[in-house]
Amino acid sequence: MNSMKSITLYHLMINNQKMIGIKFSPDKLIQNLVKGLPNPKWSKRYNMAYIPNTKANLGVIFNTFKGVVWINYNRFLINKPVNRKNETVDVAWFRKRKPITDYRLCPEEYLLKLELKRYANSTIKTYVTFFEMFINFHKDKELNSIDEGDIRVFLQSLIQKNSSNSYVNQAINAIKFYYEVVLGMPNRFYEIERPRKESKLPKVISKEEVVDIIENTNNLKHRCIVQLLYGSGLRRSELLNLKIKDIDSKRMLVRVEGSKGNKDRLTLLSKTALKDLRKYYMKYGPTLFLFEGKKGMKYSAASVLKIVKAAAERARIRTQVTPHVLRHSFATHLLEAGTDLRQIQVLLGHGSSKTTEIYTHVAVNTFETINNPLD
Incomplete structure (x- = not known):
């Protein structure tokens, strides 16, 4: 095989028909091999050759180029694993919605694929919301006839409304999910540009301010919630999913299951928090989840946010404090105390040290070691 020669396969939609795009640098050998494929044609728009997308034709491509040039399948095949998290996926309410006049609802195949892939319910809601926004922006067009230009016009409308980069990126993810996953055409819209990722510093408060917030909680339950958010560096969703069995008082650890990225991890359990947790357990008697709402159901995310904000306001903290600010503060205070960055990464459950x-x-x-030039 000549390692200098290669072709890259792409998914194309031409005249509402799925095609296999074949991109390559000018080369007589590759050109002659392409001519021998079943009914090859050239697209000026995409600047590549293409043939009908069938399993048989994919096999012909493999047999034609195998051992002669390198075949790059990275943009053609799907390698993303199905989410194996055991969360109950609920898309029924999307299906039960009443039709709205002059409004296109999300296609059933889109909902089905989200369901089968076991996407988190929060992700499903985000994807459906953005995809319906998109298909109603182009309500007079058939979905299969929409191209990169149409997507750019929609994204431009979001940018003109001063939407954040993350908001625009979520819209792109929802759109690409339909064409690449539902229709089985990964990387079809490979030319769509994404906004640059915003790089913002995390908001952090001092240890003294954390203590003030804890002291200004309304009751024992609220106190334990704030202590765990900070003392274990938990995300709000992780706190809400904690079960009684996840508190390991013998090893002074908290077990976090099915966190972001469907990962399990262990993090620290504060001795101070443990004392209050024991009192809390005796008083409130939770049965399954560590923090429960009415009828033994999981405590609500809105309630946790309200608890943190209210306690911070009573403590007269000027910074707007959220559960994630407490998590940021946990990590920063560990780093300031000399804890190794790799250990902090493990405690937070970050996949990359860069995060x-x-x-x-x-x-x-x-x-601290930098001398201010004014001084």
Whole structure:
């Protein structure tokens, strides 16, 4: 095989028909091999050759180029695993909605694929919301006839409304899910540009301010919630999913199951928090989830946010405090105390060390050794 020669396969939609795009640099050998494929044609728009997308034709391509040139399938085949998280997926309410005049609802095949892939319910809601926004922006067009230009016009409308980069990226994910996953054409819209990811420093409060917030909670339950958010560096969703069995008082650890990215991890359990948790357990008697609402159901995310904000206001903290600010503060205070960055990464459940490194930009000891030129 000549390692210098290669072709890349793409998914194309031409005249409402699925096609296999074959992109390559000018080369007589490859050109002659392409001519021998079943009914090859050339697209000026995509600047590549293409043939009908069938299993047989994919096999012909493999047999034609095997051992002669490198075949790059990265943009053609799907390698993403199905989410194996055991969360109950609920898309029934989307299906039961009453039709709205002059409004296109999300196609059934879109809902079905989200269901089969076992996407998180929050992700399903986001994807459906954005995809319906998109298909109603182009309500007079058949979905299969929509191209990169149409998507750009829609994204431009979001940008003109001063939508954030993350908002626009979520819209792109929802649109690409339909064409690439539902229709089985991965990387079809490979030319769609994404906004640059915003790089913002995490908001952090001092240890003294954290203590003030804890002291200004309304009751024992609220106190335990704030203590765990900060003392274990938990995300709000992780706190809500905690079960009684996840508190390991013998090893002084908290087990976090099915977190972001469907990962399990262990994190620290504060001795101070454990004392209050024991009192809380005796008083409230939760049965399954550590923090329960009415009828033993999982505590609500809105309630946790309200608890943190209200306690911070009573403590007269100027920074707008959320559960995630407490998580950021946990990581930053560990770093300032000399904890290794890799250990902090494990405690937070970050997949990449680059995500954890952001805390070096806000840790006080990063700046303590630098002499201010004014002084």
